[in-house]
Amino acid sequence: MKPENTSLEITKATSSTIGKVDFDNLTFGKYYADHMMICDFIDGKWETPKILPYGPMQMEPSAKVFHYGQAVFEGMKAFKDKDGKVWLFRPEENFKRINKSSKRMAIPEFPEEYFFSALKTLLKLDKEWIKSGDGNSLYIRPFAIATEAGVSASPSNRYRFVIICCPAKAYYSSPVKVTIAQEYSRSADGGVGFAKAAGNYGAQFYPTNLAKDKGYQQIIWTDANTHEYLEEAGTMNIFFRIGDKLVTAPTNDRILDGVTRKSIIALAERENIEVEVRRVTVKEIVEAAENGSLKEIFGTGTAATVAQVSGFEFQDNYHELPEVENPYSMKFKKMLQDIQYNRAEDPFGWRYAVEV
Known part of the structure; x- marks a missing residue:
């Protein structure tokens, strides 16, 4: 600064x-x-x-x-x-x-x-x-x-x-249930999905209301072209834990370059947790949920910091996520907040003191 x-x-x-x-x-x-x-x-x-x-x-x-x-x-x-x-x-x-x-x-x-x-x-x-x-x-x-x-x-x-x-105060105090988008899209190639433009958020309200009517708090958005690739969750970036590996979609002109997202990736790499930044298919996540290798899904953003997902719906099939010991989501949330509240060392130089 x-x-x-x-x-x-x-x-x-x-x-x-x-x-x-x-x-x-x-x-x-x-x-x-x-x-x-x-x-x-x-x-x-x-x-x-x-x-x-x-x-x-x-x-x-x-x-x-x-x-x-x-x-x-x-x-x-x-x-x-x-x-x-x-x-x-x-x-x-x-x-x-x-x-x-x-x-x-x-x-x-x-x-x-x-x-x-x-x-x-x-x-x-x-x-x-x-x-x-x-x-x-x-x-x-x-x-x-x-x-x-x-x-x-x-x-x-x-x-x-x-x-x-x-x-x-804390935005999501308990895990949320989500549904995977199959009809509506948050953004498209060449559009303004990477920007925090007001219209991006206004356009989400209607499909999110439909999801809430079905009992889900948020939507995991898919790509506009095929609806085969998972991109964001509600107003947050999204992470998937498959086994002990973290997977998240790359940023592009459809996906917001989240500050919390970048911070979580840096924290995971410092903890020697493997992180793959690549396209993530709906099929892969459904199969991982069915074979038990999908351990966690969580969203990241300024308001929520880290929001746990308890389960997801796709094509009328609901997949409950397991309760895992020492979840990555809560581990990274604590590490991040310890830096934000000056409770821990800040090896990245993220924290900035304001003289008041």
Whole structure:
């Protein structure tokens, strides 16, 4: 993370809403920290970032984000250790990815010094919203949207970059049941699957609702061309443990280059666990479930960190996964969170201290 030398316009909140929050019983995304950052792109350049009290933004009904979906976002977390120190986890990766997503959606890339200056200022102002303790964090949501008024089908010439924050606890507290997609697809070759574009997620809601009607919490997405290859799970990257080996799909223009995914691979390799990054067929996983060699399936992502899968459905056949001793999923989740919460050494240099 580069040192920032950006001046910000700061308007502090006159009072805090933190007293209204029950931090022991949080609903994800219900409460937001006292401050947010907004920065507008006007006349070909990003203006001075503003730190403001969290609140509504006024926009034209014809703003292009509403009509043509020019919107990208990121998900990050800030953690507080037992001594009250605040840490970010691999924030440079999130910054690079939102600009990669922006470029694909014809949104101007955001300056690095603006991003990190605003981020650190927000965490300093709202440090009381970051709670220590396992599972607690402050979820950070940067996003960029097209704000030009006009319904002509063309890229906007005005944009707004925003960062908001909300307190969070563990996302999936118990294993989930999933179904393998056979009809709907998350993304296609040449599309925007690799980007955190808002439309990718909106398009998932309908098939996910159908899955939930059948008793499954998430979908394992397959490739759009043949539905033979497993790619992602819900909003997460996906890992399969076959015997003592981990297998996961390679990233491409359909699959998100997940920060947690990359971290799990690095941790596994350090533990001398074999990792194969290759295409994974539905047939292979069904056969592994039937012959007993499929030990685990788990998803990885910022919100959940690691989410265990208890079983999967394919073509109306449900395959329950075995309960294994010392599962990889929980091993890696603990190792990752020990680094995030400053409970263990960080041999990778992933952890970044924030002065608050």
